[in-house]
Amino acid sequence: MNCSPPGGRKAAEGEPARRRREGTTLETEARLMNKTICCSAAILLLFIFPRPSLPAATAAPETIQLVVDTSQTLGPIDLTRYALAQGGLSEQPMISDRVDQIAQLHPQTIRLFLQEYFDIYPAHHQYHWETLDRAIEAVLATGAKPIMSLCFKPRVLYLQIDDKIVEPTDYAEWEELVGQLIKHCNQDRKFGIQYWEVGAEGDIGESGGAPYKFTPQNYLSYYQHTASAIRRADPHAKVGGPSLASYRSPLADVLIDSAAQGQVPLDFVSWHFYTNDPRELWKSIDYMKAKLDLSLMKGERLAVTGTNSELNALAARAGQWTNVLVWNYPLEGTAKPYEVAVQFTSEQKGNVRVVRLNAESPLNNLEQIRNGELTALRSQPLRMRLGLYEIYWIELTE
Numbered sequence: 001m002n003c004s005p006p007g008g009r010k011a012a013e014g015e016p017a018r019r020r021r022e023g024t025t026l027e028t029e030a031r032l033m034n035k036t037i038c039c040s041a042a043i044l045l046l047f048i049f050p051r052p053s054l055p056a057a058t059a060a061p062e063t064i065q066l067v068v069d070t071s072q073t074l075g076p077i078d079l080t081r082y083a084l085a086q087g088g089l090s091e092q093p094m095i096s097d098r099v100d101q102i103a104q105l106h107p108q109t110i111r112l113f114l115q116e117y118f119d120i121y122p123a124h125h126q127y128h129w130e131t132l133d134r135a136i137e138a139v140l141a142t143g144a145k146p147i148m149s150l151c152f153k154p155r156v157l158y159l160q161i162d163d164k165i166v167e168p169t170d171y172a173e174w175e176e177l178v179g180q181l182i183k184h185c186n187q188d189r190k191f192g193i194q195y196w197e198v199g200a201e202g203d204i205g206e207s208g209g210a211p212y213k214f215t216p217q218n219y220l221s222y223y224q225h226t227a228s229a230i231r232r233a234d235p236h237a238k239v240g241g242p243s244l245a246s247y248r249s250p251l252a253d254v255l256i257d258s259a260a261q262g263q264v265p266l267d268f269v270s271w272h273f274y275t276n277d278p279r280e281l282w283k284s285i286d287y288m289k290a291k292l293d294l295s296l297m298k299g300e301r302l303a304v305t306g307t308n309s310e311l312n313a314l315a316a317r318a319g320q321w322t323n324v325l326v327w328n329y330p331l332e333g334t335a336k337p338y339e340v341a342v343q344f345t346s347e348q349k350g351n352v353r354v355v356r357l358n359a360e361s362p363l364n365n366l367e368q369i370r371n372g373e374l375t376a377l378r379s380q381p382l383r384m385r386l387g388l389y390e391i392y393w394i395e396l397t398e
Helices: 026-048 096-103 130-141 171-188 216-233 250-260 278-292 374-378
Strands: 083-086 109-114 145-150 195-198 238-244 268-271 300-302 311-318 321-328 338-342 351-357 366-373 382-386 391-397
Touching: 096 130, 109 130, 130 145, 171 216, 195 216, 216 238, 216 250, 238 250, 250 268, 250 278, 268 278, 321 338, 321 382, 351 374, 351 382, 366 374, 382 391
Parallel strands: 083 109, 109 145, 145 195, 195 238, 238 268
Antiparallel strands: 300 311, 311 321, 321 391, 338 382, 351 366, 351 391
16 A cells, blocks of 8 residues: 555656665654554554545534443454555665564564565675565564565676566576575575565556566566476465556456466465555455456366265366365255365376465465375375365366
């Protein structure tokens, strides 16, 4: 959510943003952080209690009595389900010296904008992690979980400053860098970072403070290489994007379509929102949900036997990917849980992943249940318990 002053986003001046090093003073940063915290709280209240149009004032106000029934509850409520973000263009600390204040907001996630400021790849096959480590440690100290947004261009892989040059000079070296980044964070330092976002506002480029301006075609190529490197380094990682400035950008279309055809992994779709109108926010959510609904069920439909009026399943194959959705949604009769065993008629090689859609989770709705090789199904058959209104997703990759 953008809290910029009227007039919209201010474009970077002078040398492009990825080379901007100066940053503001600590006092200015403190004021900016305080304004961001206040703005975040105000926006939270706006979405919970949107202001209606006000009627004309009347002469005598109506008297209303409110009664709070403390003897019973209506169900759980959580008004803390929001997040913050940290930019990567300033050398001044933005979180580390305000950990206590930010922790009192209880943000569930903080998005870390991994820009060139962190300088994690200063030379070929050389890595610099200290600056990034300090930023991640500060995020974790607030109690939030980091979301890593990858939007940096190492000088040794991008020889010219141009936001239209989006692909590195050597994709093999880029993939090795991305893999080392994930291994350092989750194996060496054990930060436990789940979410990795590929790109940031690549639909508008340098004017939004990001060094990329993608076309649908070259974003898909960049995403394929980057997502593959992430998953090789951490098969449990959640990968997605495109972190759009405009949710109607065709970058989202090509990414979702490619995922539906089994060409790329996609665990989440992200975009930015630059208005405080909650109606526009819901419009953007409905727009994206319409694109994502059953997008994995494209390709050749496969037959599934053993279902009934309550327990249903769909399966489809697209390229090297096979996706199965299983759900327990009774339309009538007595609702009950099911113990489900899933078998595949033909012997396959590759990997299997089982994910449960956990609608009650405040953060990660996709709860990974199992991940391993398909050959393990011989000794450990695929079994799952579906409660009422539960959905499971099974993904096979050759």
